[in-house]
Amino acid sequence: MSEQRSDIVLNVRDLRIVLDPSGIDIDDDVSFAIHQGEVLGLVGESASGKTTAATSLLAYQRRGAKVSDGHVDIDGTDVLAASRSALRRIRGGLISYVPQDASAALNPALRIGDQLIEILNEHSFGSSGAERQARLKQMMDEVLLPSDRAFLRRYPHQLSGGQQQRVAIAMALANRPKVIVLDEPTTALDVTTQAHVLDTVRDLTRSYGVSALYVTHDLAVVACLADRIAVMYAGRLVEIGPKEDLFIGAYHPYTRRLLAAIPDITGERALHGIPGWAPRPGQRVAGCAFTPRCDWRLDKCATDYPPYEGPDPDHQVRCWRWQEVKARSYKADAPLRVKADAVCDTVEKTVVSVRDVTAFYQSKEILHGVDATLCEHRCLALVGESGSGKTTLARCIAGLHQFKIAGAIEFQGKALARESRGRTRDQRQAIQYIFQSPYSSLNPRKTIRQLLAQPIGIFFKLDRDGTEERMVRVLDQVALDASLLNRYPEQLSGGERQRIAIARALAAEPTVLICDEVTSWLDVSVQAAIIELLAKLQLETGVSMLFVTHNLALIRSVAQEVAVMNDGRIVELGLVDAVLEDPQADYTKALLADTPTLPAECRI
Amino acid sequence: MSRGSDAGLDPLQPLGTLEPLESLEAVPLVARGRREWVQTIIGAWSLRRTKIGFSMFLALFAVAVFGRYVAPYAPTEFVGPPFSLPAPSYWLGTDFLGRDVLTRVLYGGLSVFVLGIAATLIGIVLGVSLGLVSGYARRWADESIMRMLDVVLAFPSIVLAMLFVSILGPRLWLIVLMVGISHMPRIARVTRAATVELVARDFVRAAAAVGVPRRKILLYEVLPNISSPLLVEFGLRLTYSIIMIAGLSFIGFGMQPPSADWGLMINENRIAITIQPWAVVAPVLLIGALTISTNLMADGLARAMMGIDRDTAVT
Numbered sequence: 001m002s003e004q005r006s007d008i009v010l011n012v013r014d015l016r017i018v019l020d021p022s023g024i025d026i027d028d029d030v031s032f033a034i035h036q037g038e039v040l041g042l043v044g045e046s047a048s049g050k051t052t053a054a055t056s057l058l059a060y061q062r063r064g065a066k067v068s069d070g071h072v073d074i075d076g077t078d079v080l081a082a083s084r085s086a087l088r089r090i091r092g093g094l095i096s097y098v099p100q101d102a103s104a105a106l107n108p109a110l111r112i113g114d115q116l117i118e119i120l121n122e123h124s125f126g127s128s129g130a131e132r133q134a135r136l137k138q139m140m141d142e143v144l145l146p147s148d149r150a151f152l153r154r155y156p157h158q159l160s161g162g163q164q165q166r167v168a169i170a171m172a173l174a175n176r177p178k179v180i181v182l183d184e185p186t187t188a189l190d191v192t193t194q195a196h197v198l199d200t201v202r203d204l205t206r207s208y209g210v211s212a213l214y215v216t217h218d219l220a221v222v223a224c225l226a227d228r229i230a231v232m233y234a235g236r237l238v239e240i241g242p243k244e245d246l247f248i249g250a251y252h253p254y255t256r257r258l259l260a261a262i263p264d265i266t267g268e269r270a271l272h273g274i275p276g277w278a279p280r281p282g283q284r285v286a287g288c289a290f291t292p293r294c295d296w297r298l299d300k301c302a303t304d305y306p307p308y309e310g311p312d313p314d315h316q317v318r319c320w321r322w323q324e325v326k327a328r329s330y331k332a333d334a335p336l337r338v339k340a341d342a343v344c345d346t347v348e349k350t351v352v353s354v355r356d357v358t359a360f361y362q363s364k365e366i367l368h369g370v371d372a373t374l375c376e377h378r379c380l381a382l383v384g385e386s387g388s389g390k391t392t393l394a395r396c397i398a399g400l401h402q403f404k405i406a407g408a409i410e411f412q413g414k415a416l417a418r419e420s421r422g423r424t425r426d427q428r429q430a431i432q433y434i435f436q437s438p439y440s441s442l443n444p445r446k447t448i449r450q451l452l453a454q455p456i457g458i459f460f461k462l463d464r465d466g467t468e469e470r471m472v473r474v475l476d477q478v479a480l481d482a483s484l485l486n487r488y489p490e491q492l493s494g495g496e497r498q499r500i501a502i503a504r505a506l507a508a509e510p511t512v513l514i515c516d517e518v519t520s521w522l523d524v525s526v527q528a529a530i531i532e533l534l535a536k537l538q539l540e541t542g543v544s545m546l547f548v549t550h551n552l553a554l555i556r557s558v559a560q561e562v563a564v565m566n567d568g569r570i571v572e573l574g575l576v577d578a579v580l581e582d583p584q585a586d587y588t589k590a591l592l593a594d595t596p597t598l599p600a601e602c603r604i
Numbered sequence: 605m606s607r608g609s610d611a612g613l614d615p616l617q618p619l620g621t622l623e624p625l626e627s628l629e630a631v632p633l634v635a636r637g638r639r640e641w642v643q644t645i646i647g648a649w650s651l652r653r654t655k656i657g658f659s660m661f662l663a664l665f666a667v668a669v670f671g672r673y674v675a676p677y678a679p680t681e682f683v684g685p686p687f688s689l690p691a692p693s694y695w696l697g698t699d700f701l702g703r704d705v706l707t708r709v710l711y712g713g714l715s716v717f718v719l720g721i722a723a724t725l726i727g728i729v730l731g732v733s734l735g736l737v738s739g740y741a742r743r744w745a746d747e748s749i750m751r752m753l754d755v756v757l758a759f760p761s762i763v764l765a766m767l768f769v770s771i772l773g774p775r776l777w778l779i780v781l782m783v784g785i786s787h788m789p790r791i792a793r794v795t796r797a798a799t800v801e802l803v804a805r806d807f808v809r810a811a812a813a814v815g816v817p818r819r820k821i822l823l824y825e826v827l828p829n830i831s832s833p834l835l836v837e838f839g840l841r842l843t844y845s846i847i848m849i850a851g852l853s854f855i856g857f858g859m860q861p862p863s864a865d866w867g868l869m870i871n872e873n874r875i876a877i878t879i880q881p882w883a884v885v886a887p888v889l890l891i892g893a894l895t896i897s898t899n900l901m902a903d904g905l906a907r908a909m910m911g912i913d914r915d916t917a918v919t
Contacts, residue, residue, distance in 0.1 A: 398813060399813060400809055400812075400813055420812060420813045420814075420815065421812070421815070425815060428813065428814055428815045429814075432813075432814075433810070433813055435806040435809070435810065436806070437806065440805045440806045440807065441805075441806035441807050441809075441810055442807055443807040443811075443825055443828075443829070444829065445828035445829055446828075454811065454814065454816065455814050458814055458815055458816065459814070504810075508814065
């Protein structure tokens with residue numbers, strides 16, 4: 001970066017991080033600078049090396065990784081060359097770190113007050129104990145937590161997730177560092193809590209002039225927080241620039257595709273995934289790693305890595321064809337969405353009806369008299385934060401709830417038994433469930449062939465050829481090749497695994513497909529592709545779908561109706577477009593307001 | 605991202621849901637031998653301790669099985685005065701009846717091996733079945749099985765074995781069974797712990813949801829996934845089996861005279877340990893070497909399974 005401004009606080013040059021014995025690069029050629037009081041959003045998909053790069057700013061590498069080249073300079077201090085004792089002063093003093101999961105980062109055996117004082121003592125903050133106590137109070141005020149004795153005497157497990165994350169932020173800011181590295185600090189939080197934590201971070205960086213590196217996979221989150229954005233792909237920075245420039249005029253094909261893959265809550269734009277998946281360290285081609293997924297690729301892309309170029313020193317791109325990408329309008333890459341209209345009104349089309357269902361977890365009531373109906377050929381989205389009971393409701397319908405249920409769940413007019421074992425084979429076949437995590441829903445010791453053969457073997461009497469034919473057909477439906485049949489799940493990417501899970505459900509030829517947070521473990525670009533696939537399958541096969549999600553922005557792309565859940569009750573029920581454009585319940589309004597979204601200008 | 609799912613239904617799903625730890629190599633088109641226990645063995649074999657342990661085990665096994673064909677005398681043949689010191693015609697001297705110690709050592713290993721392995725297998729079969737059922741069923745079935753095993757665990761295993769052997773007489777099948785039963789509770793606990801963790805995984809739920817019978821879920825969904833800890837447990841229990849079988853022989857509940865057996869030899873000849881130590885030292889060294897070898901193998905397997913020595917820089 002040829003950065004001319006003088007108030008640079010953090011400067012990273014040519015950072016290269018490799019795996020220790022093998023020398024395979026995790027990050028290569030990473031250079032950026034952060035000015036005083038500026039928030040730089042570092043965006044990338046999983047395994048893009050963003051966290052590795054971020055922790056290197058504190059001269060920390062996870063086991064097996066090491067810095068092989070490059071400089072990290074914070075306010076005149078060369079961090080990577082610092083001695084052990086100097087590092088102790090730098091970390092938490094000059095630069096500090098807020099981890100992704102505060103519940104795991106706070107010491108569960110220490111009261112939070114003690115943990116906060118510890119970091120002040122460690123860095124000899126101030127001159128007296130009284131001064132440290134005063135600073136402690138101030139810190140708690142800064143992150144909007146109570147600073148009374150009773151609160152400080154609590155243990156981390158006595159705080160909520162959002163409060164824990166605030167404590168972690170207070171800790172990071174304790175010694176007034178120059179730079180703070182935030183590593184996906186809101187990923188584990190609900191939207192509402194996330195919105196509050198983001199507000200706190202923004203206010204603090206503004207009022208104290210702290211610079212921040214905000215690492216995230218979610219462009220929508222940095223959109224409302226960062227001043228500048230750096231996009232990483234496969235261990236390299238592909239584009240860096242001011243937020244406005246990047247959202248209006250992204251010049252790297254990857255940035256553009258990434259923007260198109262972000263679910264849009266206004267629902268103007270259709271969701272578009274990127275085919276394939278991001279390569280992991282060791283899988284990358286010599287040139288630009290995005291080449292295999294890129295629409296703009298040239299022959300030289302695979303062999304030569306483009307240099308940093310760009311319209312101005314502040315906005316840099318690494319793509320051979322950025323001028324051409326720049327010339328092409330956004331609209332061409334972002335088709336609009338087709339809106340749903342018809343309403344489900346007649347009673348005889350109902351497939352699953354849930355009437356006055358109350359469910360328990362052990363002896364605790366977690367669903368309170370829920371009523372819902374799922375109609376033929378429709379997709380009902382079930383939206384809510386964690387703990388709202390949406391997954392419980394889905395599991396009750398699927399026969400996977402292990403505790404007491406009161407009320408009636410009917411399938412095509414016949415009452416369903418509580419557990420799947422009590423249901424008839426036809427009922428089990430008709431209702432298929434896709435689990436949240438494709439990393440745990442596929443038996444790692446079975447080949448794809450064995451996985452798909454299971455439902456086919458149970459529900460249909462087919463000979464070997466018939467089974468094989470059926471398997472090839474369902475793989476084709478989920479856009480996978482039949483050559484995958486002999487592989488094991490661990491040989492597939494997360495997106496491919498989820499497709500296998502969908503194929504397994506389809507193999508049973510269900511009437512109702514229940515999708516439980518099926519994209520929450522996947523990258524944004526893969527998530528979009530899976531959503532596209534589900535919407536297409538629903539249209540083609542006419543299956544009724546129950547789509548459970550916490551992400552309001554997703555539902556426009558797949559569902560026609562939505563039920564918003566809060567605290568075990570359905571608070572709002574209606575057509576997706578109607579509910580999102582004109583929410584009636586206060587809870588829905590709050591949820592909509594808290595959902596991070598892209599700035600209006602890049603929605604086209 | 606969502607915080608797992610509702611109301612703590614899924615305590616096992618980690619929060620950091622975005623960066624799955626699994627690695628993705630350049631995916632080969634042909635499936636490799638991906639069985640977990642094969643992987644564990646391959647991993648263990650790369651450790652020196654496993655190689656040493658296995659070589660020792662193999663050498664001792666060869667001695668026990670083929671030693672009898674090179675033995676200079678018959679095991680019950682009197683070759684000299686009792687407790688003779690080593691001489692050219694009997695390299696390790698003679699025992700308390702004047703039989704050749706070397707010959708008896710070469711003959712006396714097979715019983716330790718056969719009985720030890722058989723007892724361990726019985727323990728594995730019993731323990732794994734109970735552990736699987738207990739871990740999958742939970743609630744009252746789990747409680748009753750585990751509390752029953754606690755009772756077995758409460759008796760020192762050697763005392764339990766002595767009790768039954770003294771009632772029913774020193775029969776070999778009984779000794780093997782008792783040693784196996786004494787392993788059962790610990791193996792069942794290991795199996796149960798691994799099963800409980802797996803049963804909470806979604807693929808087990810998925811199988812249950814389409815109506816796979818419980819027995820098939822346990823055998824085909826759960827068991828293949830816990831093969832590694834069971835392999836380690838087998839190695840560990842084998843060590844204890846050998847010690848117990850030799851110990852029972854020593855106190856007179858195992859192999860009966862005049863058969864050649866390492867444990868029995870120690871007992872028979874210990875009165876003259878200061879005069880003719882070789883009759884005791886030779887079987888002691890061999891039993892010691894055998895337990896060290898099985899222990900090294902078990903340790904190597906355990907390390908490979910837990911990834912202690914594994915290159916952490918997984919790509």
